[in-house]
C-alpha cells in the first residue's frame with residue numbers, strides 16, 4: 204500500500220521512517236540527496252492535513268552520543284523543505300510525547316536518533332510499542348535502511364497500518380525495472396572503504412554479474428591477499444582468506460575480476476598531499492593508495508565499452524580529497540556519457556557514490572541513482588529486504 208491508499212490523514216500522527224544518515228562535515232550536510240528524496244512524502248502528508256513525525260538513525264552510535272545527534276540534519280531539512288521543522292531530543296518518552304502532542308495539522312518534527320536506544324537495532328517489542336504510541340499510521344520512506352530489521356524499519360510495520368512512502372515506491376519501481384532481466388554483459392563496480400561489510404556481498408555478486416571491478420579500500424585487501432605490498436593503505440589483512448575465496452568463486456562462476464594495476468599513492472591522508480603514480484607492485488612501506496591510477500582507469504573504460512548494464516556502488520579512491528577524486532570522476536563521467544548515448548543502462552547507489560557522482564557532475568546522466576547503499580547491494584544480490592517485506596505483509 205502506498206500513500207495513494209492513505210486518504211484520510213487529516214490530523215493523524217504519521218510516523219514516517221526516513222533516512223537522514225547523510226554525509227556531514229563539521230556539522231554541515233555535504234550532500235542533500237537523501238533530504239530531497241523525502242520531500243514528496245512529507246508534502247503529500249502535510250498536504251492531506253497529517254502531522255509528520257520523522258524517525259531516523261544517524262551513524263552507528265552505541266547508546267546516546269551527542270556527536271551523532273540528528274539536530275543539525277533537522278535544520279538542513281528545514282532549509283530543503285522551506286518550512287519549520289521541530290526537533291525533540293529523544294525519540295521516545297515524555298519529551299517525544301509532549302513534542303508530538305503539540306504538533307498542529309500539517310506540521311513536521313524530527314525525533315532524535317533512534318539508535319540512541321538499544322531497542323531499535325534489537326527490534327525490541329517494548330521499544331516498538333513506545334514508538335507506536337506516538338503515531339496513528341506508519342509510513343516507510345527509507346528504502347536505503349530496508350535491509351535492517353530494526354524497530355523503526357520493520358517492527359512498526361507490524362504494529363500500525365503501514366504504507367510505502369513516495370521515495371520507497373519509486374526506488375522499488377526503478378530498480379525492478381533496471382535489474383529484473385538485465386542486458387548482458389553486466390558490469391558491477393564496487394568500491395569504497397566499508398571493506399568487511401562488502402566483502403561478503405561481493406561473494407554473492409560474482410555469481411550474478413559478468414565483470415566485477417573492485418576499487419577503493421577493499422581493492423587493497425584483495426591486492427594484499429594476492430601477495431602485494433600495500434604499505435600503509437587501508438586494508439583488512441585478516442580477511443585474506445575471504446578475499447581469495449571470493450576470487451575462487453568468481454572464477455568458478457565465470458565472472459571476470461578487475462583489480463587496480465596502478466594507484467595514486469601518498470604518505471599523508473590529506474588534500475593535495477605530495478603524491479605519485481605507482482604500479483601496485485611498487486608501493487613503499489610508508490605510502491598509502493588513495494586512488495586508482497590512470498592505467499587502471501583505461502582498463503575500466505575498455506570493459507565499460509563492452510558492457511550493456513552497469514551497477515555501481517562505492518568510489519575508487521578518497522574522492523573527497525583532491526586530487527584523489529580523479530579515477531572516480533573519470534569513470535563516472537565515462538559511464539554517464541555512454542548512458543547518455545544510449546549504449547548503457549546504468550544504476551548507481553550509496554551515499555558516497557551519489558556524492559561522488561554529484562561531484563563529477565554526472566549523476567543526472569545515469570539511468571537511475573538510488574539513495575541506498577547497503578540496501579541497494581542486498582537488492583542486487585536478490586535478498587529479501589525486511590523493511591520491504593514487512594510493508595508487503
Ligand code: 3PG
Nearest residue numbers: 222224262347348576577
Ligand atoms: C546507509 O547509510 O546506507 C543507511 O542509512 C544504513 O545505515 P547502516 O549501514 O548504518 O545501517
